[in-house]
Amino acid sequence: MTTLATPSSETSGASIAPADFIEKAPLERYVPPARPSLVGLSRSGLIEALAGIGVPEGKRKMRAQQIWSWLYVRGVTGFAQMTSVSKELRAVLEANFTLARPDVVAEQISVDGTRKWLLRLPGERAGEAPHEVECVYIPDTDRGTLCLSSQVGCTLTCSFCHTGTQRLVRNLTAGEIVGQIMVARDRLGDWTAAQPGTGQSGAGRRLVTNIVMMGMGEPLYNFEAVRDALLVVADHEGLGISKRRITLSTSGVVPNIARAGSEIGTMLAISLHAVTDTLRDELVPLNRKFPIKVLLEACRNYPGLSNSKRITFEYVMLKGVNDSLADARALVKLVRNIPAKINLIPFNPWPGTRYECSDWEQIEKFSEVIFAAGHASPVRTPRGRDILAACGQLKSASEKLSARERLALRAMAMTDD
């Protein structure tokens, strides 16, 4: 019998893969509800949905365009609001579909404006515990970045990442990925076409301007859903977040880096974290399958690279492990022929981890070496610490919750782009 992952299962010994595991198998598949949500569908997906409910072929394209616009430009939450669609069709839509986004279970707002939403994704089977993922919004002076999850858990087992100790429950659907942005826009009042006096932002002033796929999961192991979602997100007649403002972070799934380049075309971030294969094999076990040389070759071939379209190399600062100045020099050398940015991430410790975050002075020295070689090397400053503190009492209540806090802290630190 398959055991379903429950909120406490990640703490059980059985859920933690042995250190020499590269990948764990996904446990579950998504089973769509009887009345699926239209959120996340592309134009052609909407046309197909309309075909399925008997809309005559000649009308499908036009109707799909109307619905697309209500959905992704206006952000409506009910079919009744789609006033340009006939009442009759609205009733049929209502009977067959929803406009549901993931449920918001909790919202936390930091004094620095960072917001964290705990989202509940429906369980697929009766009696099954719902899945939960987090989505974090980080406002900055010139941008607002939303950090999205692509999977519940992760099949990979990076030794410094807490998500890596969880069993993968399942891949998120494209709808659930797009749904995270819909939720953020709903909660922030960030739909451009909002009416004056509704408390919503007006056209021209977007709050969510950037997307990073840096939450839970390995986006390139959920390739199709991530691709379909990001293409919807980047459509300039819809959610309208351009590909230059979307960054996909990967631990190095080499074959899918090329696919991401040709089929998605967003900005790319690589979780490098080590300059030798020996160390990277340990930190990012996927390196045994796709070693540094092969990974960097895939980076070099990523389409469209230039000074203004650089690959971001993420480097988590682990005390005494990868933070020597020799490492810094080797890092600069490794990325020499690639238009690159280097992003230093202070390690966020979690209970049971064998790693510590590098000392601040060491991070500064490391960053100076990189800077001297001509790279800006922003250190991601954790944001929203106060809301993490606020849920401090949850920490003792369950391992799962403190894992979420760590995920949020990590996500909040992703403010670079």
Ligand code: SAH
């Ligand atoms: N799976 C993808 C994207 C999600 S992780 C990837 O690995 O790239 C987003 C970033 O957070 C990655 O660079 C990851 O290595 C880093 N990260 C994971 N655990 C961390 C921790 N405890 N402290 C700091 N950064 C961490």
Ligand code: SF4
């Ligand atoms: Fe998965 Fe990324 Fe964590 Fe590695 S760092 S276990 S790929 S989420």
